[in-house]
Amino acid sequence: MTAISTRDIVLIALFAALTAALALFPPITLPLIGVPITAQSMGPMLAGAVLGARRGALAMGLVVALVALGLPILSGGRGGLGVFAGPTVGFLLGWIPAAYVTGLLHELGWNKLTALRSFVFATLGGIVVLYGLGVPVLAVQAGLSLKAAALGSAPFIPGDLVKAALTAAVALSVKRAWPIIRARDIATA
């Protein structure tokens, strides 16, 4: 594993700050479903798709650390150690593996990246992995059954699919204009 360069640290720090800044965007409410979509949960997908697995996961780890330090950087002005006692803590901690998986898939498929593939990668990392961790933690923290926790989380999935599509568009544009990720072989993954 190569050492983390100054450039890597800056990219990690700036993406953590960007994810925090996404909390300031006003939420959009989807018609029909009525669940507010916040821009912030795009952070892990974007970090993975733009920075790659390791730096993306570290950027999200930094966001988690900043929240623990008490900064009110989560959407709705939440922050502080209190969040870690809350029922949705799994979705926050899940940002780290979500960014990692999104990034790893992008690295593996980097040379043949298409919008559709990037969308699938962001969905696998930012939705499948995230909910895979967030839903069971919600069930435990809130004393709900797994099914009830899953049903309660499901209305957010359409919004997350929109975010995965936006992430794919961003990933392709960044790949063309300012590539950060380097392709990785299956063998070294």
Added chain:
Amino acid sequence: MSPLHRCPPGPKLATLALAGTGLMFVTNPFAMLDFLALTLLGFHVAGFGGARIWRQIRPMLWMLAVLFLVQGGLAGWTLAALIVARLLTLMLLASLVTLTTRTEDLIATLERLLTPLAPLGVNPAKVGLAVSLALRFLPVIAEEAERVREAQAARGLGTHPLALILPLIVRVLKAAEEVAEAIEARSGHDDGPALSR
């Protein structure tokens, strides 16, 4: 400064960790209310009034309300009250720790807590640098986001999310490049592979 403000971060964090585990074993709702009252007393000792407490509770209010209704309908209202009181107590206690501890002290504690992880490749100084950089650039990026949004509204592009996020990300990536160069130019001497490329 209250005694809670003067108390070093270590004991406060330890108390919080202990409460996080310990309160799981409290099964009597009235006993839980005692712990909630104790936490509120802590706010009073720290010199925070009702308005400050309300500001901590407000963001989590709807979530607690939904939880109470779902839990009450599924498993009974006593259990619902117990769970909501436990979450409220823990969240308030955690907020109390954050409110009475300066961010610099928490960063210093974080660096110290990370020191044992150094053999695993965690460099506490690098983590400290990343945290300070993120804190420094948070307001800059937030301002930049606002500016992009205004510029696009002025050009009549509306608020298409992609038109907003893409320029922002490209600017952040360019800024990262410049900041990295500035840090390396200024650090001058080579502090090993850690801070050089």
